[in-house]
Amino acid sequence: MKENKVLELAKDFAVEIITLSKTNKFPSVISNQILRSATSIGANIHEANYAHGKNDFVAKLKISLKECFETEYWLELLSRTKEIDEITYKDLRNKCGSIRRILISSINTARGGADGK
Numbered sequence: 001m002k003e004n005k006v007l008e009l010a011k012d013f014a015v016e017i018i019t020l021s022k023t024n025k026f027p028s029v030i031s032n033q034i035l036r037s038a039t040s041i042g043a044n045i046h047e048a049n050y051a052h053g054k055n056d057f058v059a060k061l062k063i064s065l066k067e068c069f070e071t072e073y074w075l076e077l078l079s080r081t082k083e084i085d086e087i088t089y090k091d092l093r094n095k096c097g098s099i100r101r102i103l104i105s106s107i108n109t110a111r112g113g114a115d116g117k
Contacts, residue, residue: 004049006102010042010064013095017071020092026083034074040067041099054110061107068100 017038021031041064048060072093079089 004045006099006106007042007045007049009095009099009102010045013092013099014039014042016092016095020084020088024083026078030074030077030083034071034078037067037070037074038096040064041071045103058107058110061103061110065100065103065107068096068103072096072100 017034021035025031026034044060044064044067048057048064051057051060075084075089075092075096078084079086084092
């Protein structure tokens with residue numbers, strides 16, 4: 001199978017979030033939510049590789065995109081509550097943002113448009 005850069009980025013990002021959650025004892029509600037959203041990004045990208053047509057492919061990527069936005073929300077809450085330091089927050093936010101931008105571009109390409117919605 002062809003290398004999938006965004007999938008590899010999403011896997012690496014998920015591993016970082018898992019490791020962060022293990023080493024920092026976040027409140028369980030936030031830990032559960034960020035683990036679910038961050039790991040779902042890559043899972044849906046992986047599933048998109050086996051889509052039943054273009055519409056299914058785009059739908060899976062859109063789910064991944066929504067999970068990126070949700071993960072960014074949880075990262076911001078962790079930053080605002082000082083559960084993670086500013087450097088960690090910015091690094092993870094930037095990585096999530098890079099994945100998000102690739103997903104938007106992929107959705108636009110697959111749909112043949114520029115709105116990504």
